[in-house]
Amino acid sequence: MRKTDPKPSDPPPSAPVESDRIADFEKSLDELETLVGKMEQGEQSLDDSLKSYERGVALYRNCRSALEQAELRVKLLSDPEQPDQADDFEPEAP
DSSP, rough: OOOOOOOOSSTTTTTTOOHHHHHHHHHHHHHHHHOOOHHTTTOOOOHHHHHHHHHHHHHHHHHHHHHHEEEEEEEEOOOOOOOSSOOOOOOOOO
C-alpha cells in the first residue's frame, strides 16, 4: 500500500498541536501552584524544599515561555506585516 502525502494544512508530526500546548501550560501551572502550596506549609525537609524549588523554577520557565509564544502569536495576528510594531498586550486591572 502506498502512503499518502499529508495535506499542506496538516502540521508536521513533530510540531505540538495548539491544544497540547495549552494543556501543557495548564498542567505546569497547576503543578506549580501545588508546589508553592506545599512549600508555604513549611513541612518539607530542606532537601525536599530544594527539589520542589528546582522543579518550580523549571515549571515557571515553561509557563513563561508559553506565555511569550502566545504574546508573539497575538502580535502576528494583530499586524502580520510588522509584528514588532503591534501594541503590547496590557491586561485590564481587576
